[in-house]
Amino acid sequence: MRLLVTGITGKVGSNFLPAFLKAEKFAGWSIRAICNNRIIDHPGVEVVRASLSDAAAMRAAMDGVTHVLHMAAVKETPALAMDVGVKGMFNLLEAFRATAGTRQFVLLSGDCTVGHAFQHYDAPITEAAPRRAYPGCYALTKVLEEVMLEQYGIQYGTNGCCLRAPWIVEKDDFRYALSFVDQFGGPAWSQLLSTQDVERHARSASVPLLHDARGVPLRRNFIHVDDLVGAILAALDNPAAAGQLFNIAMDEPVDYGQVAQYLRDTRSLPTAEISTPFHSNWLDNAKARLLLGWKPQVDLQDLVDRAWDYVRAPDDPRIIWYPG
Structure with a gap:
């Protein structure tokens, strides 16, 4: 083959x-x-x-x-x-x-x-x-x-x-997806917040709690x-x-409210609540589980812990393969 x-x-x-x-x-x-x-x-x-x-x-x-x-x-x-x-x-x-x-x-x-x-x-x-x-x-x-x-x-x-x-995502991608300092992916904070708000959240090391178009925590x-x-x-x-x-997705979408709560509980990080026009959606992976015998191993807590615990070696620079 x-x-x-x-x-x-x-x-x-x-x-x-x-x-x-x-x-x-x-x-x-x-x-x-x-x-x-x-x-x-x-x-x-x-x-x-x-x-x-x-x-x-x-x-x-x-x-x-x-x-x-x-x-x-x-x-x-x-x-x-x-x-x-x-x-x-x-x-x-x-x-x-x-x-x-x-x-x-x-x-x-x-x-x-x-x-x-x-x-x-x-x-x-x-x-x-x-x-x-x-x-x-x-x-x-x-x-x-x-x-x-x-x-x-x-x-x-x-x-x-x-x-x-x-x-x-891999390594510390998810951490940088939630960063107000060196953001990876989107949505770009400049589309949702003023420059002053972004700088304020960056100083406090806050975690974004995105809300969807209905006003509840976004699930992505x-x-x-x-x-x-x-x-x-x-x-x-x-x-x-x-x-x-x-x-091919996690069993449940990532709930930004649960992420913010978990990081408050485990790492004492403050939360920045942000309104967005986006929609919460759930990509159903049941077909892959049934026909391929596949199931994801990384859940929400593991996703967060892997990203925050990852320590880069000097020969392991962050590479942005493409934005988002």
Whole structure:
């Protein structure tokens, strides 16, 4: 078996590779990575230096491949987002279906396709919910990727599997997502607060307690990268994943009220209550639990403790793979 991977140098890819190489299930598999701007140097990985927008290069890279894991993504840079999310996806799928012996195409998508906090849902969001992206080219490309994968299954019988993840965090990401000093991700405090309020909360080391459009603590979906990697490994070469879309999220969305209370109780951190126009949503992971036998290991308290207890070594700088 040969696995072709895109996005191997990113947050998910850099965690996926050691887990894949260690997994007994994939002993004897070889791995090939398509890299463009960032290159990996690993004895267990064959590197193809190419852009996903190069159709001929994708056909060549697919030679001898049985499985594809497409994780590469670009945020709000329209030209690059189209190259990766539209041209790249099309080129990979075309090469995949034209190559003898290919078995499975796995796409890593995101809850931007259902609008996460920007869209209102009356019930938990299942895989049957309509796609309702929020504004921006990133969410649009993810919708198009999901639809392309789905349609290739209908048109050509391609065996595709889509894993739809919310905000992916590792190490101390979650701590910085709640920071008024060096914020990681969004919403940007400048969109919700005055400069004076941001500075005041930063001085007091306050924890933001976001309220949703109804005025109650916001609930937003997250997934720890370890749990997402576990889901990818569970889906790869799994007959139960054939033609399926799975929500890969924590069992419950993160409740900002519970986070604030937990940090008050355990670390004596004050709370800054903030009104937002966002909606609380619940990404239902029941299908993945049932069909893949997967379940997340990181709950809310573990998510917080991991982020606050993490101590960076001098050779472990914070890397922002992309904002949010």
